[in-house]
Amino acid sequence: MDPTALSPEMSTCIEDCRACELVCLSMATGHCLEKGGRHTEPDHLRTMLVCARVCALAAEVMATGSSLHRQVCAVCADICDACISSCRDLDEMDACIDACERCKNSCEAMTDM
Numbered sequence: 001m002d003p004t005a006l007s008p009e010m011s012t013c014i015e016d017c018r019a020c021e022l023v024c025l026s027m028a029t030g031h032c033l034e035k036g037g038r039h040t041e042p043d044h045l046r047t048m049l050v051c052a053r054v055c056a057l058a059a060e061v062m063a064t065g066s067s068l069h070r071q072v073c074a075v076c077a078d079i080c081d082a083c084i085s086s087c088r089d090l091d092e093m094d095a096c097i098d099a100c101e102r103c104k105n106s107c108e109a110m111t112d113m
Contacts, residue, residue, distance in 0.1 A: 009113065010062050010069075013106035017059035017076065020103035024052040024083060027096045035092070044086050048096070051083040055103055062110070073107035080104035 006014070028048035032039040058076040062069045080100040087093035087100070 013110050014059045014062050016103045016106040017055040020099040021052045021055040023096055023099035024048045039090055047083050047086045051079050054079045070111050073110040077104045077107040
């Protein structure tokens with residue numbers, strides 16, 4: 001695949017992954033740390049930070065044009081789903097949930113491309 005000729009769907013997925021990375025990272029290191037309590041439970045923070053890194057990796061792999069994006073996007077979708085579950089029971093986490101849902105849906109579509 002020629003990385004200079006990314007499909008519109010893949011370009012959108014890259015944008016969704018990068019947006020999710022930023023939201024997860026900023027909410028984990030900002031909102032969650034400030035909120036305290038359940039927001040700072042180690043498993044929750046780890047999930048958010050791992051989600052941010054995997055989203056960044058998925059965007060990078062797609063940008064190279066590698067056919068390995070299918071596998072990375074499948075993992076990214078699964079981790080976004082875990083992050084959604086981790087955030088769903090906490091208050092004021094809608095931005096993270098929304099970003100993860102968009103990224104998950106985009107990545108799932110990439111597993112067939």
